Amino acid sequence: MTTPAQTSRAAQILVRPLTVNGLTVPNRIVMASMTREFSPGGIPGENVASYYSRRAGAGVGLIVTEGAYVGHDSAGGRDSVPRFHGEEQLAGWAKVAEAVHAAGGKIVPQLWHMGMVREAGQPPYADAPPVGPSGLRLDGTAGGGKEMTQQDLDDVIDAFVEAAVAAERIGFDGVELHGAHGQLLDQFLWAGTNRRTDAYGGDPVARTKFATEIVAAIREAVSASFPITFRYSQWKLGAYDARLAETPEELESILTPLAAAGADAFHASTRRYWLPEFDGSDLNLAGWTKKLTGKPTVTVGSVGLDGDFMRGIEKGEGAPLKSIDDLLDRLENEEFDLVAVGRALLQDPEWAAKVLEGRTGELKAYDAAALGSLS
Numbered sequence: 001m002t003t004p005a006q007t008s009r010a011a012q013i014l015v016r017p018l019t020v021n022g023l024t025v026p027n028r029i030v031m032a033s034m035t036r037e038f039s040p041g042g043i044p045g046e047n048v049a050s051y052y053s054r055r056a057g058a059g060v061g062l063i064v065t066e067g068a069y070v071g072h073d074s075a076g077g078r079d080s081v082p083r084f085h086g087e088e089q090l091a092g093w094a095k096v097a098e099a100v101h102a103a104g105g106k107i108v109p110q111l112w113h114m115g116m117v118r119e120a121g122q123p124p125y126a127d128a129p130p131v132g133p134s135g136l137r138l139d140g141t142a143g144g145g146k147e148m149t150q151q152d153l154d155d156v157i158d159a160f161v162e163a164a165v166a167a168e169r170i171g172f173d174g175v176e177l178h179g180a181h182g183q184l185l186d187q188f189l190w191a192g193t194n195r196r197t198d199a200y201g202g203d204p205v206a207r208t209k210f211a212t213e214i215v216a217a218i219r220e221a222v223s224a225s226f227p228i229t230f231r232y233s234q235w236k237l238g239a240y241d242a243r244l245a246e247t248p249e250e251l252e253s254i255l256t257p258l259a260a261a262g263a264d265a266f267h268a269s270t271r272r273y274w275l276p277e278f279d280g281s282d283l284n285l286a287g288w289t290k291k292l293t294g295k296p297t298v299t300v301g302s303v304g305l306d307g308d309f310m311r312g313i314e315k316g317e318g319a320p321l322k323s324i325d326d327l328l329d330r331l332e333n334e335e336f337d338l339v340a341v342g343r344a345l346l347q348d349p350e351w352a353a354k355v356l357e358g359r360t361g362e363l364k365a366y367d368a369a370a371l372g373s374l375s
Helices: 005-013 048-058 089-101 150-169 183-190 210-221 248-260 283-293 324-332 343-347 351-356 368-372
Strands: 016-020 022-024 029-031 062-069 104-111 175-179 230-238 263-269 298-299 337-341
Touching: 005 324, 005 351, 016 263, 048 089, 048 104, 062 089, 089 104, 089 248, 104 150, 104 324, 150 175, 150 210, 175 210, 175 263, 175 283, 183 230, 210 230, 210 248, 248 283, 263 283, 283 298, 343 351, 343 368
Parallel strands: 029 062, 029 337, 062 104, 104 175, 175 230, 230 263, 263 298, 298 337
Antiparallel strands: 016 022
């Protein structure tokens, strides 16, 4: 049962503002990026604007949008996923940002290129082949794709830069680069898909070259105060045991070049936020990221899925159930800085307000049916 002391402590810790470069987030609750597919022709409409603004109005401090394809023909695989290029698409996104700001929130788009996760022949540009560092899918097979040439690399860098510049121009508060879950940037970071023998492959530092060039090019093209967040993960789609780094030293070799290139914050994606990342320490991936880089970090992974945020977090993978006190302790100890909530916010647009106001008895347990609408 929730106690008044728990409720008060949660509000006191989560309600604190945080500044990342030129952006001040009003509290520590982030809406994580989740693909929704409600944007025909890649154009987010009024329903998308309302979907995000409802959550901003209910207390989410920072909205990270669903992934939006950058302007490269091989970036995407579904016509109903929004794009972050094109006149109509950007006009739709401008209305989304305006609606979130009117509701009192902050918002950044997640810029996305699927790489070899994309299937050959998929829309919106069916003739474009899947591309990746070595033309390999996550399972190591070719999958009808091609190894990226230098021209391909340059074109994708330009596409990310153009999207970030557009984001600032139309009123967004920063950008997040999708470098997680086996998508294109992650395919370069991971030895399992990056078999290149040129400057973009080899040891962990060399494998960061493509991502760091994107970060650096964006940093140069946008205002100095415009924040860039880099989302990354150890796990990949269908390869949940995959790892970029086996030790803190290996992780540091990957993150340091990204921070030096201009990444202002890191969004460390895990499936269970409470699991320690390396032996000998209770720090999770976000905790290690902050320790190694000194940058603000976002933690994410099964927060609030059981509908009783104060009692505990979803149990899974043999890990013991963790209470809200564990999460609050980590925040209070500055292990990480922000907490991203995903599917619980799909189910319950008022989730943040209920937590911040102590109305945790009203929280709803997650139901996969929530994926079927923009409630």
